[in-house]
Amino acid sequence: MEEARLRELAAEFLARHDPGGDRLEFLRARFDAGLAWVWYPEGLGGLGLAPELQRVVDEELAGTPQIDVGLQGIGLGMAAPTILTFGTEEQRRRFLRPLWTGEEIWCQLFSEPGAGSDLATLATRAVRDGDEWVVDGQKVWTSGAHHARWGILVARTDPGVPKHRGLTYFVCDMRAPGVEVRPLRQITGEAEFNEVFLTGVRLPDELRLGQVGDGWRVAQTTLMNERVAIGGARVRRGGGMLGPVLDTWREHPELRTHDLHQRLLALWVEAEVTRLSGDRLREQLAAGQPGPEGSGMKLSFARLNQAISGLEVELRRDLGYDDWTFRRSDTVDFYGRGAGYRYLRAKGNSIEGGTSEILRNIIAERVLGLPAEPRVDKDVPWKDLPR
């Protein structure tokens, strides 16, 4: 019923808007028609429908101008759901449309040199000055900061209370004076990430997302969506990281050995059962029975990517590397470039978006109900914590 109506809406939209015309105009019109993300509310690019109906729109509008999900990944996957949940009506109207069309790119200002897994201990300060906040600190692992118009920022607004309680969530104007973005070179040779230095950056209070002191709760929404974004993508059988290694395997019989064969088959099986779990998880979500399985998807994804890409390097017996040039990369592509790059890039999969160790703690405590880790810093004001 809804599906048929949606197909009609998409057809009507196509009749009124020429997909061969201006790309941006087309995308803006698509947003205004509620066909951007159908599960978002009306007026904000959606129609308030069930998320699984997005598939219908995607099918109907295939072959028309599309958004760049790589470049816009942080905005679409993390900033948008957070703005939708915690933003004021004004903030939602201001930010969501250009976020979706890609006119404004977003980045994430969370991790710091001194705050990785223990994100809540972060030290970037935001001090209120009239109608403004003055921000000082350093953020790290900020992908896409060099393209970004806006950043989602967590900063400490009250050092006198325990760490989780003194945080506030902001939208950071990346063009404001005092924002300095420096590329951070990684083991792959390129700079996909950045360090962001914030020095006396003045942000109007209208850029605050959620209540003062409520930043940790707001950040949880972002982080939950990040894990889904990293481990939750649908893959086909034999796809993902397996794709390139299977191609090499089939094209180069002379490289095959019995040892590699055994290991490759075992990884193929593990990749397949992981893929099936992802399918099952999505089916549960669509049926309105969200299960805890999601917590495990990123853990499996990281392990598999690392094992498969490592095997691929070994299979190819190629001691070369495609390119060590220190350069900016525009998008994150775990499966792109050469085998050596894939191997090195996959090392980050068990660190970014929650380390595998932290994810195991989360599964053990929240899914399996095992006792929590001892927390010596829980009731201590942040300023009194040993550093």
Added chain:
Amino acid sequence: MTLLYSEVEEELRAAVRAVLADRCPPAAVLARAESEPYDPSLWKTLAVEVGVAGLLVPEEHGGAGATASEAAVVLEELGRGVAPVPFFTSSVLATYALVRAGEAGAGEEVGGLLGRLAEGRATAALVVPFAASPYRPWPVRGGVSEAADATGERLSGSVAGVAGADVADVLVVPVPGPDGTAVLYAVDREAAAVEAAPSLDLTRPVATVTLDGAPAARLGVVDLAEVLRFGAGLLASEQLGVAEWCLETTLAYVKERRQFARPVGSFQAVKHRLADLWLDVVRARAAARAAVSLSGEARPDPVAVAVAQAWNGGVAVHVAEEALQLHGGIGMTWEHPVHLFLKRAKADEIALGTPGDHREALASLAGVPGPVPVSE
């Protein structure tokens, strides 16, 4: 295809679970393991009152005409209880062989037998080594051959390692037929020598079946590899059940057991192991569901079955081994039931193809061929 459980399946699960909770606690299974492992009264309740014996029997023969997916849910529950009943050997493996023979145009004999099985009036066993695989379905040693005399057809030979034969009323015996097929014969239990052997799996012992000119009724022709593949796909659900019990029991134990003045489950070394086991079991569930939902009423899907067996066989053993280790000393005692699950898991790992057999099969099924011989 769905990987979720239907409402009907959840109701069936609840019915089986309720019976097992009442009648088949681990202590009861253990108590009878060395004398008479099978529990005929429990089987009667499950087979007749809950109606599990007739699940895979078509309606025209008095069964429920249910799908593999429903039978799999029963196996999950039976696995969770290492329940000593011949559901898998009789109502899944032998029944599926008979159903296939029936579809291939066998006579009234098959229909009548299926009817008796569905009503719980008889129990059958397929006379193959339980370790036979879809890729090597016939016994490596021994085997049965047929000969006809004036009074009819007679079978002679011997098959070792047969599961469920010791509790069967009817033996369903495959004999090599033309073009790689198997000709199925029914042999009355009384006409065969069934010698139970001390078995690794106390709750599903194996036996040697010896036939010496036993009178046999020809039932029809089947593809034996396909029958074993169907069984292997469903066995993945039993393995899931075994793994689930081991994980849940271990979780409860490490929350309660204290050493160094804290629950052992509060140590990160233990928590992380359990998180990994949980993830293995989550994936075993998806694999088990894929193996049966793709099988449906049609043929078992070779890739889905091989994947499920390659994964679940190892997972059940691994979770059972970890369960034993994380129970510490008590896990090593006869008194604690974890060994029943370890033994079932290890036997299931071998049954109907080892994980290695199924991975090897995927080389051709999934297009990942092995090395080519190098010429000097």
